Amino acid sequence: DIQMTQSPSSLSASGGDRVTITCRASQSISNYLNWYQQKPGEAPKLLIYGASSLQTDVPSRFSGGGSGTEFTLIISSLQSADFATYYCQQAYSPPWTFGQGTKLQVK
Amino acid sequence: EGQLVESGGALIQPGGSLKLSCATSGFTFSDYGFNWVRQAPGKGLEWISYIRSSGDTIYYADSVKGRFTISRDNAKSSLHLQVNSLRAEDTAVYYCARDSGPRHYYDLWGQGTLVTVS
Numbered sequence: 001d002i003q004m005t006q007s008p009s010s011l012s013a014s015g016g017d018r019v020t021i022t023c024r025a026s027q028s029i030s031n032y033l034n035w036y037q038q039k040p041g042e043a044p045k046l047l048i049y050g051a052s053s054l055q056t057d058v059p060s061r062f063s064g065g066g067s068g069t070e071f072t073l074i075i076s077s078l079q080s081a082d083f084a085t086y087y088c089q090q091a092y093s094p095p096w097t098f099g100q101g102t103k104l105q106v107k
Numbered sequence: 108e109g110q111l112v113e114s115g116g117a118l119i120q121p122g123g124s125l126k127l128s129c130a131t132s133g134f135t136f137s138d139y140g141f142n143w144v145r146q147a148p149g150k151g152l153e154w155i156s157y158i159r160s161s162g163d164t165i166y167y168a169d170s171v172k173g174r175f176t177i178s179r180d181n182a183k184s185s186l187h188l189q190v191n192s193l194r195a196e197d198t199a200v201y202y203c204a205r206d207s208g209p210r211h212y213y214d215l216w217g218q219g220t221l222v223t224v225s
Contacts, residue, residue: 001169034212036152043202043219044144044152049212087152091211094166096142098152 002026002090006099012107013078021073021102023088028068032092035064035073038101039084047086048073078104109133109215111203116220123193123224129186129203129217136184140164140206142213143177143188145199153199156188157206171197193224 003026013019023033031051036044046055048064051071061076075082083106088099115127129141143156156177157166165177176189186203200221204213 032210034210036213038152043216044204044213045216046212046214049207049214050210055212055214089152089154089212094157095168096154096157096211098154101151 001095002029002092002097004088004090004097004099006086006088006102008102009100010103010105012105014107015078015080017078019075019078019082019104021086021088021104023066023071023073023099025069025071025090025092029090029092031067032090033064033066033071034089034091035062036087036089037082037084038087044087109205111205111215111217113201113203113217113220116201116222118223118225119193121194121224124189124191125193125222127188127190127201127220127222129188131184131186131205134205134215136179137181140208141177141179141186142204142206143175143186144202144204144213144216145197146202146219147196147199150199157211158186190222193222195224197222198224 005024007022033051035048038044052064063074085101085103112130140159155168158177174192178187200219202219203217205215
């Protein structure tokens, strides 16, 4: 199975900050990497698919990059609505594993 | 846009069984594959099963293989997960999620249904 490791596991930041979350795969997954945002008590929401494609209606302050084994999710200027937990997921081969999550908190 | 609504979650004793359902609306059900993803209390997301649009391809996570069965009813636009031989570690919110296709990203999620094994 492909293991997905996110860093950091938690992050404190302030509104307006630029934030980078990293996701590493245990083997190459090309660009079969998706990012989700989850707020407490809610279902996850798709942000980025194919490593860098922004899902419809997702603000442009979110961007994704990378290929192979290392990927990044960048939030260019944090807004209050962005404080949540973020998960990467590999879609290269089943089981389609998620990272452990990165909790983004208010500093 | 579409909507997914899960049901069937309950408090159940170890060793018991349940059938979870996911009712769908607002899109052509038979065009899409679907997944079940679960989340134990305070924990991360765990993918557990997938069924292709045609129903001819099914995958399971090792943690549920042999105990859980995914199925779909295209006539009723619904997805199901039969969960047997439940264990305490199966306690979680179970989400159904629509699969985009070859890129396997999940663009539509239900609100989840809670299964508590105790």
